[in-house]
Amino acid sequence: MRYMLMMHAPYATGDYQNDDWSPDDWKAHMAFMHRLNKALTESGELVGVEALAAPGEAKVVSAGKHGVPAVTDGPFPEAKEFLAGYWIVEVEKPERAHEIAAKASSAPGPGGAPLNLPIEVRRVMAIRPPEA
Numbered sequence: 001m002r003y004m005l006m007m008h009a010p011y012a013t014g015d016y017q018n019d020d021w022s023p024d025d026w027k028a029h030m031a032f033m034h035r036l037n038k039a040l041t042e043s044g045e046l047v048g049v050e051a052l053a054a055p056g057e058a059k060v061v062s063a064g065k066h067g068v069p070a071v072t073d074g075p076f077p078e079a080k081e082f083l084a085g086y087w088i089v090e091v092e093k094p095e096r097a098h099e100i101a102a103k104a105s106s107a108p109g110p111g112g113a114p115l116n117l118p119i120e121v122r123r124v125m126a127i128r129p130p131e132a
Helices: 024-040 094-105
Strands: 001-010 046-051 059-063 067-073 082-090 118-121
Touching: 001 046, 024 094, 046 118, 059 118, 082 094, 094 118
Parallel strands: none
Antiparallel strands: 001 082, 001 118, 046 082, 059 067
């Protein structure tokens, strides 16, 4: 089964709250993420992983008149969290996806303390083309 593990981070002022981290804290955080991704790759569970740009760069797009894209800034300022990045993993049981999410959630922040960021875990549905 495939699962998407979505890391949600606190919304600051249109950018990540980690802008005020020390260089050492940032290096420790990124080293943790690289080790996690390497372990998932070695176990054969990692399908894909991506970090997302800061929310200040986000746009919300919908189909406007005659299908022309209608683009607005996003996410909305009332949001308390935003999607910072995600993993797609392939695992035998949902419990394993939960274990991976808990590990990702424990990534270190300032002073090495675990961030305990919320990780949303959702099964990826298989979309099959219509039969001819």
